[in-house]
Amino acid sequence: MYLRRKPIFFLFLLLHPVFINAQFFADRLKSFMSTAAVSAVQYPKEVKEFYELNSYRFSWLEKQNAEQLALLSDYIRSSPSLGLSAGDYHPEIFPIAAIHENDSLLTEISFTDAAIHFLHDLMMGNKAEPLSYDGLKYVPACYNAAALLNVYLSPGRFANLLTDLEPKEAGYLAVKTKLNAWLKITSAEKYEDVAVAVSKTLRGNKNGLTRLYQLGFVASDTASLSEPALKAALKEAQKMFSLLSDGELRSTTVQALNVPLATRIAELKNTLNTLRWLHCVKQERHVALVNIPSATLLLYEHGKLVIESRIIVGKKSTPTPTLSSTITEVILYPYWNVPYKIATRELLPAIKRNTGYINANNYQVLNSSGKVVDPYKVNWRSLSAGNFPYTIRQSTGCDNALGLVKLNFYNPFSVYLHDTPGKSLFGLDRRYFSHGCMRLEKAMELGRYVLTGNAVAIDTLTEKGCLKNQSPITVPATEKIPVFVLYHTAWIDGTGMLHFYEDVYNRFSPGRKP
Template identity: 40%
Template sequence: MHKKGCLLILLLFQYCVASFAQHMLWLPAGCTKNRQLLFDYFDQASLLGLDVHDYAYTQVERLKTGTLQEDSIKTDLQLTAAAIAFFTDVAYGRKAVRIGYDGLKYVPDCQDISNLLYRSLADDTFSELLNRLEPRCPEYLAIKKKIALYSERSREQNYRPVFISSEVVDSTNHPLIDKLYQLGVLDTTDYRTGEDILREKVRAAEHMFEFLEDGTLRPGVLEEMNITLEKRLEELNHALNTFRWLNCIRKYQSVIVVNIPAAGLFLYQGDSTLLYSRAIVGKERTPTIPLASRIDGIIMYPYWTVPYNIATRELLPGIKGSPVAFLEAGNYQVLDNSGKILDPATINWQSLNRRNFPYTLRQMNGCDNSLGVIKLNFFNPYSTYLHDTPAKSYFMFNKRYFSHGCIRVEDAVALAQLLVPEQAQFIDSLVKLATKPQKVPVIIPVKPQTPVFILYEVAWPDYMGTVRFHDDIYGKFR
């Protein structure tokens, strides 16, 4: 049991009304109202992305039917422990979000759940406790609303999983109409719906799945639409848990969240989104790793130290063809193991390969640098960072999975200015020097350091608060 739960039980034995039964919170006759409220809370579990079986389910069901024969004090304590677990899950998430590297050691703990439960029972405000503990940010509310809709549709008497095989968009495609209804795009399964309306609704579905909105049932669109409602609910529940988990840390400070499947960056603070930027994340062969860390510095006109795999697999073949010309065209320097700059004309490039490459390639700063004019640095073991890029056209794609694992940010400059507002004008002046690259990078410390979470969520609200479903690009939800 959680240590707060142990403390609460000691406190709770001091409560109820005035006799032996007063040591219990839920079973005495005078506690009927709160007991029923607790059961009503548990009954809402599925709509909250939780599992009702996690909260003293057997004891609750026996109490409802009057068949419980166990010791009443023990049962009362079990209900108290279940109540603490339930409200803790509502406030903080059912489990911690999985990340490959945790540089924050973040554990949500911004509310005293045990004490709030005790006080709500003592003050007769138990009916308000759920609303008090739930996050109120628009993203959370949007996901919760979508869960309610999909849960309702999946419980309808005539519900069944639907598979669309035809690419025809007209009233003869009954599975299409059924699926659009299940997804909440149509309000009814009327098989007389006209083609114009159906194409409009297909475009709405394409928007939901981040596709070109042309009203055409292409293979990729069909693949996304054929994912079952049960799977979508699983993705929504996972995302709801994540927003609960993040709620404490974003209450009092700005927090960067990069969602990999969405290829998007969000700067949250409290219940607001301060910035949204399209991003480019790792392709399937070179994935971006989920992690948590802190932005500690902004580097203007950064060098790019080329990762070993990129240097040997992608650049070395081109260098061998014309070493000096290739390196000069890309503005690369060659460094030895001590960091000394070497003359590329003195190196026997033909003798080098993936297993024999005792050099480091470094791209000089400037507007053509692969990192662009700005890099946001944070410690992690994967050499991952946020950075600008000169290749802006890639941001126009809906599916932005092109990088080697780092994260290119379309609005990197605006993000940096929000992180260090006192340096915003200085950053702007440096950006305007793009045609005159600095000889050395300019480092601007970020104080206080800003938490950054790189997460993997298929379901995620966009900056307008609309829930979207993205490609499970790395197959983590399959």
Template identity: 45%
Template sequence: MKFRVIIFIILLSSYTSYSQITPDRLRNFIFNGQSTPGSIPPYPAEVITFYEKLGFKTAWIQQENIEDRNFLLTVLKQSANWGLQDEYYASDFLEEFCNGHLLLRNADDSMQREIRITGIAIHFYRSIAFGNIMPQLRYDGLDYQPACYDIPVLLANAIKTKSIQLLKEQLTPPLVEVNTLENKIKQLNARMSEGDFKEVVIASNKVNSNNTALVLKLYQLAILDSVSTHLPETSLKKAIREAQRQFNLLSDGMLRSTILEQLNVPLYKRLQQLSLSINYYRWLYCLIQGRTVIVVNIPAAYMNVYRDNRSILEMRMVLGKTSTPTPTLASKINKVILYPYWHVPISIVAKELLPLIKANPAFIRVGNFQVLNSAGKIMNPYKIKWQALNVKNFPYTIRQSTGCDNALGLLKLEFYSPFGVYLHDTPFKSAFMLNKRYFSHGCLRMENPMELGRLVLKAHHLAIDTLEQKGCLINHSPIAVPADDPMPVIVWYNPAGCDSTGRVRFYEDIYRKFHWEEKSAKKLVE
């Protein structure tokens, strides 16, 4: 009897707390900042917008809100399946509240809990829409912040119309990459949640079902549907080839050292790669709505050009060597240079050209180079005392004139960055056929530069047609064509993605930038 009285008193106290929260009282509470330390949610302006749309009615703590509150807890508990970490969204707090372990002592306490839950919900749905990890860019010339969804308004409408169950799908960017990566994350999480899961290391290169570690790892990677001890060799080789394609390797079905190294990467690291990547693509989504955006992924040595929800152009790239890495950046292409000069950076002059010139000044003529003094006048290379020059004493500029051997090819796309890099053509086309394409001094060589040039120039695309018809012309003056509408370019370092067939791809950490944590992926890139 005494126990029933206590329960009644608690319920009565909670009811009193709820009944005292009028719209006017909640409005005053929010605007007067009557909150305890640590209870102020993220995105306070969006919290205010949310309650304005609801007429300052409560959304979570009333009895009629139980269904929405419980659903929010459900999606938070599943956040790992979407490349998010549930500890970021205070799901433990919400679970205690939903299970009745967190009592509401008075009206102020109730309002604090109400507002905190709203903050959690906005934070979570922002992450679904925009990602919770931004690409780490060494130079950001765009100052872009994704905002193509009004999260508090959409959340408030979902509460009013009892349709919060549809909100996650509504806010998920409709990109192939997001869908593909999310499916892979779910598969790997399912494998890791199995009771007998353990990380395995493949020591044998035998391609048969007796290599149990191999079979198990292919199953864990969701390439095999089951762990079979009687798998035919043909089926096992097919699975290995699929793994090789996912890891961007030669798909011959052989267990070489390259594929063994990739297979022996722990599964939790693969999940962190996928989680980082999916959040990068969420971040990108708003930027590509209604405009054309160039995205170069350094670990993939690949370019995709996006507009709205799809890639409209893609090509292989040649990027910087590990000693001269291509920098991450965000900028805008402002002009296209036809028949560009190559002004050789002093670092390349000192390390590579100067020793050759000192050995034989005819190297200048053979390589179609010119030597300019500080006034821009072309100098006679045979009258320069080359032996007296070095990196600290070099009062000249060396440039390569136009022609078939020009290092920049026929076309250069310029954008501002502090690194002196740009997108350009190249006469060395054979490098695009290689899996590892890291040979430049940091610039970005394009496989199909003319196609991108046409996209950038739009109305002036006929200039590209003329360029192709004339081909390489020796000692032609450069022609600068301004871009009609400066096109954003993102150069990021993304560890995973998917190809045009919808296959997940994991990329080699070519510059050794990632520092994966054993259990978390809070900040994974330098």
């Protein structure tokens, strides 16, 4: 990356009278660090650690530090290209203004605080992921920003900071590349989003051509392209938007094209930050990442992808919640204890029409004591959503809604990962059908990782297949794998390619209106 230097820095450093004897500064700074003034910085602990490591030496406000101060300013100015905000890093000292001797110590540590803050955000994200339930209380801490800054301020190294420390995963780079392409497009003079309409042809469709150019799929918005060339470009756009790639300008494609680029850029910034935020936990043995809009699960082992699975998530009326937790056990041949709302709203009306519905679907009725009762001895007509003292449970077997495997993790929503007998739905692109739980296409494969060292349980299950009325078998997780359930309409697949997905729960709907 080419970083421009501003001559004002060098002039400032040469002429300013505050550059004083190093030992005098060290003594004053050591004393200053114990005063209340340090509370003005955002990372006081790390700032103190940094100056302890460098023996309380000037790092910015001495003549010999002019180069690294200019570099720091350039790094801060480059924040938007990294999905960050320059306003987060002490904007009051960038660009440098006149500094008086009595505030030189505070300015010095403010530069250090800005550098540590920038490093932290670059490597570990600038905010925690918003989760409806945060069971892991995860805080990324695999880097020591103070120690790294001290190392990189050694002669000749600070210029390599971005190259060395910014994440290098293919998915991260794909998101960053698209972000910068769209920042460049939207910063052009007189830029404005164009509205594309449904059309049978692309040739002669000026707004269609302009939008494909704005999105980066054609090289010019004035070139005369053939219909096949335009269709090929539209197909690439459709792939990115996770739509049927047929080159037809139908309503779903038009809706995706007309989402303002400012909204797309905000989605990319959120995703870029989340990928940084997850970087530390992905370096651990295993971590499972579920993304709701893409309806996918990615399992990483020491940062390497080992499973990519399609999943089925909650429909709009019964959404899957965002959360973090830990997979603690695997249930083989699980019962499905039908949630109360499903039992009373969906099953009860069917049972009232025909009590035989229970046996036909392999259900059992349990009383308040947990004992199985004869469904034909229950007065179903007298029951309602407000009066239902029973639990309905689906027995094990080939038609059990949870399939052969259930992976449990604590959360207050009673959702979990599980197998399913309805495999055909995995062939669809829009997989929003569940009541909130997550159905796994590769449930057995994930179960093997959770039961590492005890995979014989899964292998035996695979060999025997579905056994009707087999009692559930609970197997504690050999490895308790952390799981994150996230909501990102811009997300990456297992190959590191960027895609955009439907905002199925309308989290971004205001900004998505064309």
